[in-house]
Amino acid sequence: MGKFIKEPLFHFILIGAGIFFFYFLLNKDKSGDEIVIDNSVLYEITEKYQMQWNRKPTTEELASLVQVYIDQEVLYREALAMNLDHNDEVIKRRMAQKMEFISDELVATVEPDQSDLLAYYEKNKSIYKKPAVYTLTQIYFSNDLHQSAWDVASHALQQADPRLEGDRISLPKKYDKVGADKLALDFGSSFAAALDTIPVGEWSDPVRSGLGVHLVYIELKELEGFFPFDQVKEKVKNDFNYEEGLKFRSKLIKSLLGKYKIEVQIPESDIRNAILENI
Amino acid sequence: MKLAYSLIISGLIMAGCGSDKNNEQNNTDSEQVNVQERTEGYNEDRNAYFGNVHIHTSYSFDGYTNKCITGPADAYRWAKGESIPGGGGGGDLKIKVPLDFYAVSDHAEWLGVFKMMEDPESPLSKLEIAKYITSPDPAVSFKAFADLLYAHSTGGAIDPALSDTNIIKSIWKEIVETADTYYEPGKFTTFPAFEWSSNPNTRNLHRVVVFGNTENVPSIPFSSHDSEDPEALWDWMDQSRQNGATLLAIPHNANASDGLMFSLTNWNGDPISSQYSETRMRNEPIYEMSQIKGTSETHPDLSPNDEFANFEQWDYTLAATADRPTHREGSFIRKALMDGIQIQKQGNGNPFKYGVIGDSDSHNSAASVEEDNYTGKFAIENKPEHRLNGPLPDEKNNRQVREFSSGGLAGVWAEENTRESIFNAMHRKETFGTSGTRLKIRFFGGYNYDAADISNDGWVHTAYEKGIPMGGDLPAANGKNPTFIIYAIKESNGANLDRAQVIKGWVDDSGKQHEKIFNVALSDNRVPNAKGIIPPVGNTVDIKNASYTNDIGDVEFLITWTDPEFSASQYCFYYVRVLEIPTPRWSTYDAKTLGIDVRKDLPATIQERGWSSPIWYTPQ
DSSP, rough: HHHHHHHHHHHHHHHHHHHHHHHHHTTTTTOOTTTOOHHHHHHHHHHHHHHHHSSSOOOOHHHHHHHHHHHHHHHHHHHHHHTTTTOOOHHHHHHHHHHHHHHHHHHHHSOOOOOHHHEEEEHHHGGEEOOOOOEEEEHHHHHTSOOHHHHHHHHHTTSOOOGGBHHHHHHHSSEEEEEHEEEEEEEEHHHHHHTTOOOOSBOOOOEEEEEEEEEEEEEEOOEEEEGGGGSSSHHHHHHHHHHHHHHHHHHHHHHHHOEEEEEEEEOOHHHHHHHHHHO | OOHHHHHHHHHHHTTHHHHHHHHOGGGGGGGOOOOSSOOOTTTTTTEEEEEEEOOOOSSSSHHHHTTTTOOHHHHHHHHTTTOOOOOTTTBBBBBSSOOEEEEEEETTTTTOOHHHHTTTTTHHHHHHHHHHHHHSSSSHHHHHHHHHHHHHHTTTTTOOOGGGGHHHHHHHHHHHHHHHHBBTTBBBBEEEEEEEOGGGGHHHHHHHEEEEEEEEEOOSSSOOOOOOOHHHHHHHHHHHHTTTEEEEEEEOOGGGTTOOOTSSBBSSSBBBOOOHHHHHHHHHHHHEEEETTEEEOOOTTTTOOTTTSSSSSSOSSOOTOOOOOOOOOOOHHHHHHHHHHHHHHTTSOTOOOEEEOOOOSSSSSEEEEEGGOOOSSSSOOHHHHHHHHOOSSHHHEEEEEHHHOOOOOOEEEEESHHHHHHHHHHHTEEEEEEEEOOEEEEEESSSSGGGGGGSSHHHHHHHHHHSSTTTTTTTOOOOOOEEEEEEEOTTTSSSOOOEEEEEEEEOOSSOOOEEEEEEEGGGGGGOOOSSOOOOOOOOOOTTTTTTOOOSSSEEEEEEEETTOOOOOOSSSEEEEEEOOOEEOOHHHHHHHHHTOOTTTTSSSSEEEEEOOOOOEOOOO
């Protein structure tokens, strides 16, 4: 039974029945040509006005809003009587969207337990990858200043202290415990990728970046890995719920589809085959 | 079964139960963790962060009708670097480098179904109606006619669905909560937001309204069905602020307003008063200058001496008939900045004292601002052939689609990647916009800067100490000419820089407006020739292969510049524009993908660019 109650589809059916019953009660003694203005109508109009304007409408304003309400209700009922809601693309989409909202809300209220989350984390570990973290010094050589920044960098590498060489750029020389993702923003993706091949504790050969050429000295490197579960638990929960939502939506449509017979009355053609394949 | 019970209740709310009084759901009391601690990367001299705050999803009516299949959660996942479904028969969408901040800002009028049928941004729904009307089956054409009649007759009234505040409330609540779910202080910032889509007579007055946090957010947003008058929006914003909310509005697409956005009169046609100026600036400090529907910096008609003015112009009003606007004045920010100081000189305050950003306005959850990764404004453009040839049977609308830009980015200088820090940056206008690349611009003004101030690594700190950053006001001149520090660095994965320019606007003593462009930094050691003409930077673009090299241009500029023509008695402003070297336009990448020639009616290459917010000077 526990499993059954956790199943959103079950609740969906329950709610469907609830809504039906509610409207059954609500509409039981309402005839089609009567528009009732009672306190609940006034309340709703007043409340909306209050929400928008942070004050109650004056008597005059309220009366004219009620007039708008009546006009609208008349047109709305006439439109329903004329079946104008049928086959209206806009209304169809809106109704379908309402169903999706209900199903999304359902999924959101089903709390996943720790074991669900752990299993999800293990299965989708690649999402929780932690980039390598570097403490490094970079010396910059500008293509704007030299015929070959590469050659100048190679030459600088031969000097006693390459730290004293190089050109000016408005980026730090020293980066302290900075992730490869952040370094990629400053220097470009190819530079961040190249760092992985540079040995720790010695000056690198010249490295190209999106800005020019660099000599790099990596002092410390924390290898790429995975964030531990406890650190990303909230994110795992979001991801889990997101995926469950998608799954539930397609499951819901599939189960509802069971109630309908889809007749494809199109002569043999590519489009017919393509449609049938999707069904 | 508490769960099932509450769900039935919420189900009833969703189903449109209007008389349910006991379900006041208030999102203002949602738990808010007070993040006072500094996050990783905190920098008192401020970092540049890039993002978008103008993004639509399927929750926007026109996003939905144009086949968007994703919602706010997908949008945030996309901005963080995950791939999401693109719809429209095309592939998934994925950004190359994740963004720092993002805000989903769906149309507040999302339930304004019939109004939105008139929305020119939804050409598809229009064409569907047209299709029915021209149907050989009289039943179909009559029904379509009745539909239209109905839509038309209710045009002046409140839409039926809109009057159901419970639906709006629940959707808005979900949007606010989704923003909270994806907010990671220090790493990725989100804001609750919506768009107020006022469009009187197809003239665009749209504003994105951004909340700085989720405290005291009103339970429903303000839509153009409440009022199309911007002053009513500001009134609502002021009241929300009194109730404890933190919010600002960002207007956009003055180019599609036919002169209405920066009109010199208010809604009723009265001249702008100092109270109007104050209210406007209290509520909307920044303007979105560059986005998919074009760049509204200036127009060649307004700035005939600006050789770079003709950039991604999208010259339409918001009508499906693809009407051209007829008023340039009031439609571009540079002219508005000049009108603003002129109105101030006349004693009525400055109603157009705007900082600037770039943004997207994509209706597909994904702000695909990268030219080589552009996937269209709508999901129906999610295939290169649909973007280039057009997704619609109507050539007029297809041309509008083809002339879409890939959109821009908002840049902010903020201490850390948190809601508070980024929102404050927008509020004090320490922002810049780009046409989609991540080039960074800094701009400081003062009277005591000299070249030595930028010669060491701590120059930014000095710049803040001895002057003011962009978005601010120069103090009294005391007999000196102002000096500016101008800094720009290319996107590390992108194209080199061509030049940096200072654009100055002023009103002379006789009340005449002037603009002048100073080329303050030129790449590749270029200098003007004897006639003062600057040799172009060149062009490395291989159009057939949609590629370019960085063999020309510079990586960064860092200079000081003193205005040689400054007059302490004249109202003026300065802003910086930085141009990149030419690179392929998105349409050129698409042509390569399809193996066809580039279209002759579109530029094959563009010079992407960035704009700083202005610095103003007011005579004492």
